[in-house]
Amino acid sequence: MGRKKKVVEQTVPVEPQHTQEELALMARHPGRAIQPGSLTPPPGKRSVVILCPSCGQTRQVYLADLHQVKLCPSCTVKARKEAARARRQARKETQQ
Numbered sequence: 272m273g274r275k276k277k278v279v280e281q282t283v284p285v286e287p288q289h290t291q292e293e294l295a296l297m298a299r300h301p302g303r304a305i306q307p308g309s310l311t312p313p314p315g316k317r318s319v320v321i322l323c324p325s326c327g328q329t330r331q332v333y334l335a336d337l338h339q340v341k342l343c344p345s346c347t348v349k350a351r352k353e354a355a356r357a358r359r360q361a362r363k364e365t366q367q
């Protein structure tokens with residue numbers, strides 16, 4: 272008694288499906304993990320919710336900005352700082 276039964280899960284839990292439009296957006300913008308069903312319907316400014324590949328936070332992005340947005344705001348700042356530091360470092364090394 273008290274033995275835990277090992278549950279072998281073979282079926283993937285029911286997940287919301289990406290719409291054709293969302294699939295097309297992901298094909299056009301590689302690296303964006305669009306949350307299934309998050310694309311807002313027309314009319315008006317349409318947006319999707321993407322998942323930050325770095326920390327997993329969600330972020331709402333207008334379609335017009337999707338080509339330049341990949342990370343959540345905090346990771347974008349972090350990535351920018353790191354890129355600047357790398358550039359500074361590279362410059363320092365070439366001067367020595």
Ligand SMILES: [Zn+2]
Nearest residue numbers: 323326343346
């Ligand atoms: Zn992030």
